[in-house]
Every structure is written in structure tokens, then in C-alpha cells.
Amino acid sequence: MRYYLLSGTERSASSLVARDGDDVYDLSSANESVRTFTDLARTAHITDRGVDDVASGLLADADRLSPETFEGRVALPVTPDEVWAAGVTYEISEQAREAESGMPDVYLDVYEGERPEIFFKATPSRTVGPGEAVGVRGDSEWDVPEPELGVVLYRGDPVGYTIGNDVSSRSIEGKNPLYLPQAKVYDRCCALGPCVASPETVGDPHALELSMQITRDGDVLYDESTNTAEMVKTVDELTSYLTRHNAVPELSVLLTGTALVPGEEFTLEAGDEVHIELDEVGSLENGVVEV
Incomplete structure (x- = not known):
């Protein structure tokens, strides 16, 4: 999967989004604790899983988005220390x-x-x-x-x-x-x-x-x-x-x-x-x- 940070979603100032081919999912809508890629990576580290494995577990509860969602809203995907x-x-x-x-x-x-x-x-x-x-x-x-x-x-x-x-x-x-x-x-x-x-x-x-x-x-x-x-x-x-x-x-x-x-x-x-x-x-x- 590919992970994007989208600004200006309905729920908050930003959301972590997963894209798998043409399918787009708002992971933050499935779990409020997953707001950034760091949150996803932290969860994967704690549970000893890969980031895709963790994200896959959220897809069923995540809002589906249209590919047009990306227009003008893709932000810095990670904020590395x-x-x-x-x-x-x-x-x-x-x-x-x-x-x-x-x-x-x-x-x-x-x-x-x-x-x-x-x-x-x-x-x-x-x-x-x-x-x-x-x-x-x-x-x-x-x-x-x-x-x-x-x-x-x-x-x-x-x-x-x-x-x-x-x-x-x-x-x-x-x-x-x-x-x-x-x-x-x-x-x-x-x-x-x-x-x-x-x-x-x-x-x-x-x-x-x-x-x-x-x-x-x-x-x-x-x-x-x-x-x-x-x-x-x-x-x-x-x-x-x-x-x-x-x-x-x-x-x-x-x-x-x-x-x-x-x-x-x-x-x-x-x-x-x-x-x-x-x-x-x-x-x-x-x-x-x-x-």
C-alpha cells in the first residue's frame, strides 16, 4: 500500500490515507489514534507486524474515498525528527x-x-x-x-x-x-x-x-x-x-x-x-x- 497524509478532511485537519490500486481508505476514520504514518509504524512495531498488515486490519471500518480526494490535498507524508x-x-x-x-x-x-x-x-x-x-x-x-x-x-x-x-x-x-x-x-x-x-x-x-x-x-x-x-x-x-x-x-x-x-x-x-x-x-x- 501507499500512505498519504491528506489535509482538510471532514473529520479533522488531516487524515492518514491508504491507497491500494484504485481503492482509497481513510485509516483515521477507522481509528482516531492513527492520524499519521508514525502512528501506523508505532503500532506495527508494538505488535511486531508490518505496516500493511496493520492497515489491512482497519480497512473494513475505514471510510472509502474517491481518487479525486487527492486533488490539491496531499501533504508531507511523514514528519521525520x-x-x-x-x-x-x-x-x-x-x-x-x-x-x-x-x-x-x-x-x-x-x-x-x-x-x-x-x-x-x-x-x-x-x-x-x-x-x-x-x-x-x-x-x-x-x-x-x-x-x-x-x-x-x-x-x-x-x-x-x-x-x-x-x-x-x-x-x-x-x-x-x-x-x-x-x-x-x-x-x-x-x-x-x-x-x-x-x-x-x-x-x-x-x-x-x-x-x-x-x-x-x-x-x-x-x-x-x-x-x-x-x-x-x-x-x-x-x-x-x-x-x-x-x-x-x-x-x-x-x-x-x-x-x-x-x-x-x-x-x-x-x-x-x-x-x-x-x-x-x-x-x-x-x-x-x-x-
Whole structure:
């Protein structure tokens, strides 16, 4: 199943909705205690079941909704206490970061090394959902979106997948790798959505087509795709390194890196539109503003 947070339902300000094919169910109408995906994941953890198993037990008592219910009402599907990200997990990403940096060996060593690059990305206040604008820094000259497979973790264990946009300042990071936090962490630096797809829905997370299109004033400036099979590190490996000697919060998201990197001649601008699609998950669309 795929789990969405819908704003403005009849019963409350928001509801957790499960979609199974063309069938849509308001899980919150079946149980008032299930308002968010975190509530669902918490129940699954307590009862030692999967999220789909828990959701299936609510369907008989849940209100049925029409697919049109989603129009303009899909909100941030999860509010993770922390968003982390992995870098240099695809060859093209390693090449791009070598090109932008005066210290290229740093990135080659990570790409070929056993230990991945894991860095802090965002807090809830810095994370936006579908239809909301991501940000580019006002003190940066070279900015790019980075479309990524996102792993949703409950107490460090994968419970679903989403799409992430790890917006980054290549000019700031390129000046010195020690500037990475400033290149990555700022207002509206991360987008997640449109839903959380269960592990059963996604299947193999290393066999998903991922694409990104960027438009400006109606013109397509970038349109490329890749496959998560090209990742040099697995989801399990990346999750293992995130959780080693690190007390992760109840709910977190780990972005797994990108292979879709616009060329050096491109920089993201206010007013641009970014459209990301991921097999088995859906599409995430965001505008761009300067922050």
C-alpha cells in the first residue's frame, strides 16, 4: 500500500490515507489514534507486524474515498525528527563532486571505500512536502536539486520508501568539503513525498527507475533518468552505517544519494519547477524560491 497524509478532511485537519490500486481508505476514520504514518509504524512495531498488515486490519471500518480526494490535498507524508543523507553512492555523483571541488580525491576515496558518506540533512522545520517550494540559498551561485530514493526508518528499521529532493549548493561545497553543512542544511533544503510506499509495494529498492525533469517558464531544461540498481552501496549498508553508535529518533528518513546531476552550466533559480518520479512510489513536484 501507499500512505498519504491528506489535509482538510471532514473529520479533522488531516487524515492518514491508504491507497491500494484504485481503492482509497481513510485509516483515521477507522481509528482516531492513527492520524499519521508514525502512528501506523508505532503500532506495527508494538505488535511486531508490518505496516500493511496493520492497515489491512482497519480497512473494513475505514471510510472509502474517491481518487479525486487527492486533488490539491496531499501533504508531507511523514514528519521525520531527522533527515539524513548519503553521498557519492552513484558513479556520476562522484564525478560531479570531483569536478566541482578543488579536492577531488576526497570524493573518489568515499566512492571506492567501505564506509559511506552519511551526513545530517534536515529537521522538520526545514522539510517541505508535495507542492511546496524548495529553497536555494541567496548566498550561493550554483544550486541543484538532487532526486533520491528515501528510506523511512522507524527506530532505525526500514518501514517504507519515499522520494527525497536533497537540494544543494554546489558552489559552497565546492569551495571546501568542510562547508558541506552550509551547502546542505538551510531553510526549505529538503522535500519529501508524495507518500510512503510499503516495502511490499516497492519490492526490490535496487531496481527502481528514477527520473527528474526541471522546467523554467514552460521550457524543459533537464530531463534524465537512472535506476537505483546503479547504487554502489545498498540500502541495508547505508542504514547500518547511519544507526551505528548513533541513537536515531523514533522516525527518521535516510536519503540514498543521486545519479541525476545537471551539468555545470545549470543552476536552479527561483520560479523553476522540479518534477521527480520514482517507480512504485509516485511523483514529487516542487517549485523553487530563494531563501
